[in-house]
Amino acid sequence: MYHPESLVKELEEKAKKLRIGALEMIYRRGQGHPGGSLSIAEIIAALFFHHLRIDPKNPSWEERDRFILSKGHACATLYVALALRGFFPESDLRDWGKLGCHLQGHPDRLKTPGVEMTSGFLGHGISIGAGLCLAARLKGLSYRTYVLLGDGECQAGILWEGAMVAGKYRLSNLTAILDYNDVQLDGPVHEIMPLEPMVEKWRSFNFEVIEINGHNMREVLDSLDMALEVHDRPQVIIAHTTKGKGVSFMENKAFWHGRAPSGEEFEKARAELLGEGK
Numbered sequence: 626m627y628h629p630e631s632l633v634k635e636l637e638e639k640a641k642k643l644r645i646g647a648l649e650m651i652y653r654r655g656q657g658h659p660g661g662s663l664s665i666a667e668i669i670a671a672l673f674f675h676h677l678r679i680d681p682k683n684p685s686w687e688e689r690d691r692f693i694l695s696k697g698h699a700c701a702t703l704y705v706a707l708a709l710r711g712f713f714p715e716s717d718l719r720d721w722g723k724l725g726c727h728l729q730g731h732p733d734r735l736k737t738p739g740v741e742m743t744s745g746f747l748g749h750g751i752s753i754g755a756g757l758c759l760a761a762r763l764k765g766l767s768y769r770t771y772v773l774l775g776d777g778e779c780q781a782g783i784l785w786e787g788a789m790v791a792g793k794y795r796l797s798n799l800t801a802i803l804d805y806n807d808v809q810l811d812g813p814v815h816e817i818m819p820l821e822p823m824v825e826k827w828r829s830f831n832f833e834v835i836e837i838n839g840h841n842m843r844e845v846l847d848s849l850d851m852a853l854e855v856h857d858r859p860q861v862i863i864a865h866t867t868k869g870k871g872v873s874f875m876e877n878k879a880f881w882h883g884r885a886p887s888g889e890e891f892e893k894a895r896a897e898l899l900g901e902g903k
């Protein structure tokens with residue numbers, strides 16, 4: 626489908642808002658995961674502000690598309706998107722992680738409207754997603770399931786069991802999106818446990834593979850549309866991204882995987898994201 630320039634620009638603005646909002650949450654809480662929250666901003670913006678069939682007024686609508694944040698540690702970005710989409714008031718974001726707040730340190734499907742899977746324990750999104758897709762098939766429902774994975778997460782063996790199931794049952798209603806930023810908790814993915822050849826790996830699990838630059842909004846939108854055209858197998862969008870994208874001192878640094886910025890660092894990051902001083 627053709628995407629007008631105005632839509633691309635609007636979604637790029639949303640991605641910027643997601644980045645600033647997520648960083649602000651992490652700064653305020655003094656805890657969180659900036660690197661992997663920043664790398665998924667375009668993907669989350671494209672999904673939540675354009676692609677997904679969801680209704681914030683009816684979060685449990687049976688035909689809604691399901692989105693699973695399998696790399697649950699990056700939930701700040703998801704929470705900002707859900708708030709901006711109207712699943713709950715934006716003011717709730719300020720209470721993230723506080724006792725009694727529905728926004729937990731990692732996503733909790735029993736507490737937060739719009740969260741489909743409790744996650745944080747890496748590796749399980751594909752299996753749960755495959756289950757949701759089989760359920761849709763059995764019930765004759767038309768919803769699709771999207772699972773956002775980390776590349777470090779792909780080092781977990783259980784993920785490939787889920788992929789095997791999705792491939793066996795030819796779950797064409799499942800789209801995995803891989804945030805391939807090549808940095809995990811404490812170093813480069815390709816050094817800790819190499820994943821390559823990634824395209825061939827997914828193909829051998831019977832997935833249709835689409836490879837994109839995960840920060841190019843047009844490519845993200847096109848890839849989501851291309852996935853809709855695949856009717857005989859699950860799909861994976863391998864999105865090449867940069868951990869810490871948009872903040873110069875955070876980019877590609879494992880140091881910023883799970884550390885909150887100081888007040889000064891946050892202000893510097895915010896100015897960069899707003900494009901000030903350029």
Ligand SMILES: Cc1ncc(C[n+]2csc(CCOP(=O)(O)OP(=O)(O)O)c2C)c(N)n1
Nearest residue numbers: 661698745746747775776777778808809810
């Ligand atoms: C099963 C499991 N093992 C270890 C961890 C600890 N952990 C949290 S985040 C992370 C790194 C994940 O890397 P990646 O998937 O690449 O995430 P991103 O770089 O996108 O933040 C690890 C090992 C965990 N949450 N779950």
